[in-house]
Amino acid sequence: MEEFGRIGIIGIGLIGGSIGVEIKKRKIAEEVIGYSRKIETMEKAVEKGIIDRYYNTPENVIKNVDFLIIATPVNVVEKYIKTIKETNPEIFFTDVVSVKEIICKKVENILGRNANFIGSHPIAGSEKSGIESVKEGLFENKVVIVTPTENTNKKVKEKVKIFWEKLGSKVIEMSPEKHDEVLGFTSHLPHFLIYVLLYLGFKNNKKIFKNCFGSGFLDTTRIGKSNCEMWVDIFISNKKNLLKWIEKYEKELKNFKDYLRKEKTETLIKLFENSRLYREKIEYGKKRNI
Numbered sequence: 618m619e620e621f622g623r624i625g626i627i628g629i630g631l632i633g634g635s636i637g638v639e640i641k642k643r644k645i646a647e648e649v650i651g652y653s654r655k656i657e658t659m660e661k662a663v664e665k666g667i668i669d670r671y672y673n674t675p676e677n678v679i680k681n682v683d684f685l686i687i688a689t690p691v692n693v694v695e696k697y698i699k700t701i702k703e704t705n706p707e708i709f710f711t712d713v714v715s716v717k718e719i720i721c722k723k724v725e726n727i728l729g730r731n732a733n734f735i736g737s738h739p740i741a742g743s744e745k746s747g748i749e750s751v752k753e754g755l756f757e758n759k760v761v762i763v764t765p766t767e768n769t770n771k772k773v774k775e776k777v778k779i780f781w782e783k784l785g786s787k788v789i790e791m792s793p794e795k796h797d798e799v800l801g802f803t804s805h806l807p808h809f810l811i812y813v814l815l816y817l818g819f820k821n822n823k824k825i826f827k828n829c830f831g832s833g834f835l836d837t838t839r840i841g842k843s844n845c846e847m848w849v850d851i852f853i854s855n856k857k858n859l860l861k862w863i864e865k866y867e868k869e870l871k872n873f874k875d876y877l878r879k880e881k882t883e884t885l886i887k888l889f890e891n892s893r894l895y896r897e898k899i900e901y902g903k904k905r906n907i
Contacts, residue, residue: 621646621780625682627675627697629653629662631743632713633688634751637667639784642753652678658748667751676704684776685710692850694720698727709733711777715742715800716854717764717793725768733773736764736793738800739786744842757785764793801858806866808848809859811841 624646626633637649651668652675653659659671672678679685679701687697691714701708706728712720717736724734741759743750761781765774778788791799815838818825852859876884 620776622683623648623650623681625650625652625678625685626668626688627652627678627685628688628690629658629667629748630688631746631750631752632739632741632755633686634662634667634748635741635753635755636686636688636713636784637662638751638753639756641666641669643783645780645783646684650678650682653748661748665748665751667748675700679704679708683709684780687712687714690714690847690850691716691720691854695723695727698723702727707733709773709776711735711737711763711780713737713739714851715804716851717762717796719854721764721766721793725766730768731770733770735769735773735777736796737777737781738762738764738796739781741786744840746844746847754785756781759786761786761788762791762796763788764791764796766793797855798858798861801855802862805851805855805859806862808840808843809852809863810866811838812845812848814838815841 621640624640626637626649629637629651633651637651640646640649648670649668651659651662651671652673653662653671656673659668662668663670672681675697679697685701685708687694687710689697689712694712694714701710711734714720715738717738721734721736724732728734739756739759739761741755741761743752763774763777763781781788873885873888876888
């Protein structure tokens with residue numbers, strides 16, 4: 618408990634709220650103090666036992682905690698970095714947004730290269746959002762990527778790694794640039810493609826019978842229920858990598874379309890078999906000889 622003292626969480630949605638639940642359950646802090654733009658969210662967080670108490674301003678949270686987690690949408694993180702500079706520039710802190718290069722640069726530009734910060738990204742999201750979606754055990758056995766730069770303080774890195782490990786997560790390191798390239802493919806591209814696919818359905822709604830949507834379509838498009846504003850901010854923040862992956866996808870789609878048009882049965886079977894094996898490798902890893 619003494620190691621983390623008072624922990625502050627700015628943003629009490631799915632990720633921030635679930636972090637609060639785990640901190641309290643695992644007793645790794647003396648107190649969890651929260652802040653949200655909506656008073657009703659903070660009141661509900663106390664009522665549900667997600668946080669111990671709250672302050673009505675982010676300034677008061679930042680002044681009165683030993684370790685801070687920013688769990689807001691990417692487009693408002695800069696605002697809180699500026700607040701940190703004005704109120705408690707020496708504080709140890711991390712963020713949990715799914716774009717890292719832009720956040721790390723903002724921290725260095727605003728607080729300087731010696732800021733007590735390292736970026737984090739728990740790979741533990743959901744299509745759900747908000748305090749009603751808070752889930753116990755969300756980070757258990759999940760990967761958390763921390764993104765040190767050449768200027769990252771080793772003490773901060775170790776503190777943040779220990780924090781996530783105490784929440785039951787496996788921590789790996791990646792540069793902010795590599796993180797955004799990788800997550801551009803594994804997370805941002807799928808969300809972008811699913812939104813486009815669903816928009817195609819929306820435009821052709823009169824031609825598609827609603828009782829023809831099977832579990833395959835529903836399972837595949839589940840992430841299309843995610844918060845649109847949040848995801849547009851992510852897409853734009855990682856535009857460079859997302860556009861690169863979209864272009865690669867378009868190239869492969871064109872190839873596969875040509876094979877289909879020419880009825881290249883054996884070619885399609887071989888390629889789809891590689892796709893299937895890759896999917897199994899992702900899910901089962903070393904558990905199977907793939």
